[in-house]
Amino acid sequence: MAYLQKKRLHGVSAGFSRQAVLLFCTVLLIALSTATGFLTRAFHLKQQAIAENWFQLGNSSLAAGHARDARDDYRNALIFEPQNTTYQLHLAQALTAFGQPDQSRAYLLNLLTEFPGDGEVNLELARLAAHDGAVTAAIHYYHGAIYGAWDSNPVESRRGARLELCQFLVNHGEYVQAEAELISLAAGIPEDASALQATAGDLFLRAGDANRALNEFQLSLKVSPGNEGALAGAGRAAYRLNDFKQAAYYLERAHAANSNDPEMAQMLDTSRAVLAADPFAESLPEAERARRAAKALTAALSRADKCMASAPNADGSSLQALMERAKAGQRGIWNENGLHLHPEQIPAEMRVVFDIETQCDSECGKPEGEDLALSLIRDLHKDIASGAPGI
Amino acid sequence: MSATPTPGTPDAPQPGIEVRQPGYFRRLWERWEERIPQFGEGQLFLLLAVVIGLFSGLGVVLFRIAIEWTQLTLLGPELHPAKIRLLLVPSIAGLIVAVLAIHVFPRARGSGVNQTKAAVYIFDGYIPFVTVTGKFVMCALSIGSGFSLGPEDPSLQIGAGIASKLGRELKLSQEKIRLIAPVGAAAGLAAAFNAPISAVLFVIEEVIGNWSGGVLGAIILAAVSSVVVMRQFLGTDALFRVPPFRLEHPGELLAYAVLGVVGGGASVLFLQFIAFTRPRLQRLPHWTQYFQPAIAGFAIGVIGMRAPQVLGAGYPIIDWALHDQFTWNVLIALAICKIVATGLSFVSGAPGGLFAPTLFIGAMIGGAVGGVEHLLFHQITGSVGAFALVGMGTLFAGFLRVPITSVFMVIEVSGSYSAIVPVMISNTIAYLISRRYQRSSLFDMLSQQDGIDLPSIEEQREQAVLRVENAMQRVAGTPEQRDEIFAQALKRAGVPSDGYFLSLDRAGWRVCRRKPTAIADENSTGEGAPVAPEALDTSPYLYPDETLEEALRSFGDWPVLPVISRADFYKLGGVITLPDVLRAYRSE
Numbered sequence A: 001m002a003y004l005q006k007k008r009l010h011g012v013s014a015g016f017s018r019q020a021v022l023l024f025c026t027v028l029l030i031a032l033s034t035a036t037g038f039l040t041r042a043f044h045l046k047q048q049a050i051a052e053n054w055f056q057l058g059n060s061s062l063a064a065g066h067a068r069d070a071r072d073d074y075r076n077a078l079i080f081e082p083q084n085t086t087y088q089l090h091l092a093q094a095l096t097a098f099g100q101p102d103q104s105r106a107y108l109l110n111l112l113t114e115f116p117g118d119g120e121v122n123l124e125l126a127r128l129a130a131h132d133g134a135v136t137a138a139i140h141y142y143h144g145a146i147y148g149a150w151d152s153n154p155v156e157s158r159r160g161a162r163l164e165l166c167q168f169l170v171n172h173g174e175y176v177q178a179e180a181e182l183i184s185l186a187a188g189i190p191e192d193a194s195a196l197q198a199t200a201g202d203l204f205l206r207a208g209d210a211n212r213a214l215n216e217f218q219l220s221l222k223v224s225p226g227n228e229g230a231l232a233g234a235g236r237a238a239y240r241l242n243d244f245k246q247a248a249y250y251l252e253r254a255h256a257a258n259s260n261d262p263e264m265a266q267m268l269d270t271s272r273a274v275l276a277a278d279p280f281a282e283s284l285p286e287a288e289r290a291r292r293a294a295k296a297l298t299a300a301l302s303r304a305d306k307c308m309a310s311a312p313n314a315d316g317s318s319l320q321a322l323m324e325r326a327k328a329g330q331r332g333i334w335n336e337n338g339l340h341l342h343p344e345q346i347p348a349e350m351r352v353v354f355d356i357e358t359q360c361d362s363e364c365g366k367p368e369g370e371d372l373a374l375s376l377i378r379d380l381h382k383d384i385a386s387g388a389p390g391i
Numbered sequence B: 001m002s003a004t005p006t007p008g009t010p011d012a013p014q015p016g017i018e019v020r021q022p023g024y025f026r027r028l029w030e031r032w033e034e035r036i037p038q039f040g041e042g043q044l045f046l047l048l049a050v051v052i053g054l055f056s057g058l059g060v061v062l063f064r065i066a067i068e069w070t071q072l073t074l075l076g077p078e079l080h081p082a083k084i085r086l087l088l089v090p091s092i093a094g095l096i097v098a099v100l101a102i103h104v105f106p107r108a109r110g111s112g113v114n115q116t117k118a119a120v121y122i123f124d125g126y127i128p129f130v131t132v133t134g135k136f137v138m139c140a141l142s143i144g145s146g147f148s149l150g151p152e153d154p155s156l157q158i159g160a161g162i163a164s165k166l167g168r169e170l171k172l173s174q175e176k177i178r179l180i181a182p183v184g185a186a187a188g189l190a191a192a193f194n195a196p197i198s199a200v201l202f203v204i205e206e207v208i209g210n211w212s213g214g215v216l217g218a219i220i221l222a223a224v225s226s227v228v229v230m231r232q233f234l235g236t237d238a239l240f241r242v243p244p245f246r247l248e249h250p251g252e253l254l255a256y257a258v259l260g261v262v263g264g265g266a267s268v269l270f271l272q273f274i275a276f277t278r279p280r281l282q283r284l285p286h287w288t289q290y291f292q293p294a295i296a297g298f299a300i301g302v303i304g305m306r307a308p309q310v311l312g313a314g315y316p317i318i319d320w321a322l323h324d325q326f327t328w329n330v331l332i333a334l335a336i337c338k339i340v341a342t343g344l345s346f347v348s349g350a351p352g353g354l355f356a357p358t359l360f361i362g363a364m365i366g367g368a369v370g371g372v373e374h375l376l377f378h379q380i381t382g383s384v385g386a387f388a389l390v391g392m393g394t395l396f397a398g399f400l401r402v403p404i405t406s407v408f409m410v411i412e413v414s415g416s417y418s419a420i421v422p423v424m425i426s427n428t429i430a431y432l433i434s435r436r437y438q439r440s441s442l443f444d445m446l447s448q449q450d451g452i453d454l455p456s457i458e459e460q461r462e463q464a465v466l467r468v469e470n471a472m473q474r475v476a477g478t479p480e481q482r483d484e485i486f487a488q489a490l491k492r493a494g495v496p497s498d499g500y501f502l503s504l505d506r507a508g509w510r511v512c513r514r515k516p517t518a519i520a521d522e523n524s525t526g527e528g529a530p531v532a533p534e535a536l537d538t539s540p541y542l543y544p545d546e547t548l549e550e551a552l553r554s555f556g557d558w559p560v561l562p563v564i565s566r567a568d569f570y571k572l573g574g575v576i577t578l579p580d581v582l583r584a585y586r587s588e
Helices: A002-010 A018-063 A067-080 A085-097 A101-114 A119-132 A135-147 A154-171 A175-187 A194-207 A210-223 A228-240 A244-257 A262-277 A286-310 A317-331 A336-341 A343-364 A369-380 B024-035 B041-075 B083-104 B113-121 B129-144 B152-169 B174-193 B196-208 B213-234 B250-283 B286-290 B292-306 B315-322 B328-347 B355-376 B384-399 B403-414 B420-437 B442-449 B457-462 B479-493 B516-525 B548-555 B578-586
Strands: B500-505 B508-514 B536-538 B560-564 B572-577
Touching: A018 A067, A018 A085, A018 B041, A018 B152, A018 B213, A067 A085, A067 B315, A085 A101, A085 A119, A101 A119, A119 A135, A119 A154, A135 A154, A154 A175, A154 A194, A175 A194, A175 A210, A194 A210, A194 A228, A210 A228, A228 A244, A228 A262, A244 A262, A262 A286, A262 A369, A286 A317, A286 A336, A286 A343, A286 A369, A317 A343, A336 A343, A343 A369, B041 B083, B041 B129, B041 B152, B041 B174, B041 B213, B083 B129, B083 B286, B083 B292, B113 B152, B113 B174, B113 B196, B113 B442, B129 B152, B152 B174, B152 B213, B152 B355, B174 B196, B174 B213, B174 B403, B196 B213, B196 B403, B196 B457, B250 B328, B250 B355, B250 B384, B250 B420, B250 B442, B286 B292, B292 B328, B315 B328, B315 B355, B315 B384, B328 B355, B355 B384, B384 B403, B384 B420, B403 B420, B479 B500, B479 B560, B479 B572, B479 B578, B500 B572, B508 B560, B548 B560, B548 B578, B572 B578
Parallel strands: none
Antiparallel strands: B500 B508, B508 B536, B560 B572
16 A cells, blocks of 8 residues: 555654653644634734724715615625624614615614624614514514613614504504503603604604693703794694693794694684684683674574585475574674674573584585584583583 | 674675675664564554545645635736636636546546546556546636635545555555545545534445444544644634524424525536536547536636636625525525536536536525525524535535435534534435436436446435344244244255254254264264254354344354244244345345
């Protein structure tokens, strides 16, 4: 055999015992391990430096909105540090930004397996689920983000995640769950976070909780009295609560700052109209109360006439009966002078006004202008509208 | 203090000759050498397995760093290297590799698997250490310059070479030196893949072909110790990170069966590409061998301009495929480019392994099949990444034809057990298709092309095993028929029928004969006396399911042996003679 011939020729190893060879192997192993350790470390440092360089480039690209470049840079970084979870997360974010949610999800799910309690990973997955409209999955991941671990700014990050969850729930019409999350969110908002309070107020309003919404807007306005969004929000919330005095107050200020919002302008007009037309308003002189009541009846009759004319096929018998009763009353004491002399008749007269308005609503659609104000006054004084004694 | 030699004794100094006393360190060494434990051959073999594992682990760590450093230096730190680099680097590296392979390291060519098998079966376990050096340098250069080859098979040969060198230095017996190369091979492969189980299985499935207890322990020790070293320096993470995977419905297994069919087909294509191209290039004039790797390198550079992902081993790209980073059409394009690039790299004679490219192609094909199936059937829940993972194992089973290794390899390189069922289904289908349409496995084909006759482990596996039940004469019915069949058996064996008889005692059925001493006593005392049990020789016995090889070992000088049931020692199944065994082998 070739090696035996070679051994005979050279006879190098013949002189060493097994113990000597083993000892030599031990020494060689130690030396080789040390050298390998140094080399590995040097190489890893070099790889880390290159990876970090690509990572920084990726960050710059992402910040500049160049998601494609960012994706390529992060991928290059991962070539040198494939196990770096920060790079993986950033790549996932770049992929999401570039419109490749499936690719992003693959990385995120992998990260989630490794760090199931990581807030950032859960949040990214929640965003993807929200983007897909997967409500259950989104809520699951958002909760993972809210109760998960965050490396930096945990309180703010959790609050941000909850805010996103609330927005998602409101957008998907999940108002009950949204309200519960919003209450938790509002409890944690610092007193000086005006913008966040306004946002929470807005979400409360969209979730149907005008009371809490008004409260959040008012808290926001305490810190930033001129906050236009908070003013408009507070106005809307007060309007929703039928608190037209406050609504008019906030909406006037908001309108002064931004007069381009037609809806807000209409709400302001309506609020003013309600305040100007409500005969049951506190501290009104008797004469004014009588004037408003008489004017309301005239307006109601006018709407009823128009309604009868515009919808001839409608069953107008009950409206006709109401009109006849109103007109008879008008001819009697349900006029300005009569009501001034008999203020106790105002509730009865206004009940007829409210009934006419209600009938017109059902026959001819939603009211506008002064009639809208009367409808709102009816809602405001439900006890009177339902027959309870007024004033 | 040493004793003074007595004049006249053999140790006494001869007049006029100066005797040099051993030095202090020499004496110290001798004293230490006497005290340390003396190892027997078996103990030394196991200890050496650990040492081999440690050296192989270190060697593979250095090898991987050398490859990556070369790649970083030659191709730069970005995925898309400059075009000029892509054209020049692989071409020049190919030229250098060719010169080294022809003039300096002629035995360091190829992937390394067949070279290790040749060392075991032809060269008595001898692998010159210069081959290890050559493999290290040439593979680092070729893979690092972008040739589409992997570091695993070379690592296997590096491990085997280290083992062979250590075995020789420790003056192991010839038998042990022959066995030590597979031990090193397992260590090298385990460190390269960070997968000790797959490495052990591969060496058993492809190199040694049996589960010999004598070597299995050493192989495992070496594989484990090399992986420990590798993880110490390169980290404990699995080679790939796989997104979570869950099979929602058993019907989805059909989707993976389709992948098995496609993977099997791709394996056959890849094998036939190499089978067709390699011998034709080898037949070209000798001087062309200087330029073949360079031309292949240039072609790979051209491919790399459009698809730089195919350069080198491609592990990061496999990782991307596992994370759904490519659309199905890109995956198909990458698979085709990789097949061409790997085929060109390998047939040109550039040294490097085929394991990593096989995984790459498998991952791309798997991902592509998964992507297409997702388009067609939206209810499939397995991600494209899951298909890529299964695809890796599928091509491994179909192309390298190591079905068991392929299953465990997927588990180990991904660190995930979740895909085991789809992997088993897909791998089996790919393996069967590959066997059906490509007669020889890759390694058998390569050894045939190189003109050496290495044993085909795959064929050994497939060989039917002849058992005792295939050769024995069955005994049934009455005692008369039983005696008749026994007499016929003795006749076939060519021995007189009166010297042997069948006997049933408490231990079951045996063939008996009188001991020579008893025959002598009988002659002196006269016939007719009853034969005492202690005066009889009793035969061994066989079971019907024992192999004929085992039966041959049992025969000794017995002309006939009983075959009894494992469930009932008192039930004679039949009798068997040596002519029966020979007849069974002849009629095979």
